[in-house]
Amino acid sequence: MARKKIIAGNWKMNMTPSQAVELINTLKPLVKNDDVDVVFCVPAIDIIPAVEAVKDTNIHIGAENMYFEEKGAFTGEISPEMLVDAGVKYVIIGHSERREYFAETDETVNKKVLKAFEHNLTPIVCCGETLTQREQGVTIDFIRQQIKVAFLNVSAEQAAQAVIAYEPIWAIGTGKVATTQQAQEVCKAIRDCIGEIYDEATAAAIRIQYGGSVSASSAPELFAQADIDGGLVGGASLKADFGQIVNYDK
């Protein structure tokens, strides 16, 4: 069965609650595409008004992070139950900015992935190499390690529902998009890795996004690749361009 494309915006630390509602109202008519799952991953404080604003549309709201404990003395953190209760369906886990600035590791990513599944949240699991790693020729080895640890103790049924975002760190927010060949090569290697951990059916079901300076002009070729099932989009998700990205096939 063909995999449905999934195109998600990562708003990062942008948009106040009222700005979020305004942006959603602007983008609503532009992001209609029945062939694509459309997700807006928004700051935690924007989730409740965003869920309200997307009612009766094709847009799903996602979170940009969550903690791996159920509840308790973890000041400032957001639990999976809070996200579910607020109407969230997807959660980005292990974005490279979280790894770089907030000390997230492959191990915490794994704990969060397991916890997300416990609560029926779909994790968008991020992986990606630095420029140095790419230049040293260790990209595939590094990504395989990230994936293997992230999916430790995750069942095949769960993995088949997951989304992986391949985001080369050197391409995030830099305007430098990976070439279509580079992006396809790594996304295929990720799918092969999932096939090795689980089986062919799981590898065929899991959705793999490319992220890193995706724009309206680069999206059509990227998303046409055999192993690229959509994108995780930062900067361009805050603009009308996101409508063109979601409708890359029109």
Ligand code: PEP
């Ligand atoms: C991201 O934040 O996940 C991202 C890919 O950002 P940008 O599209 O701005 O490079």
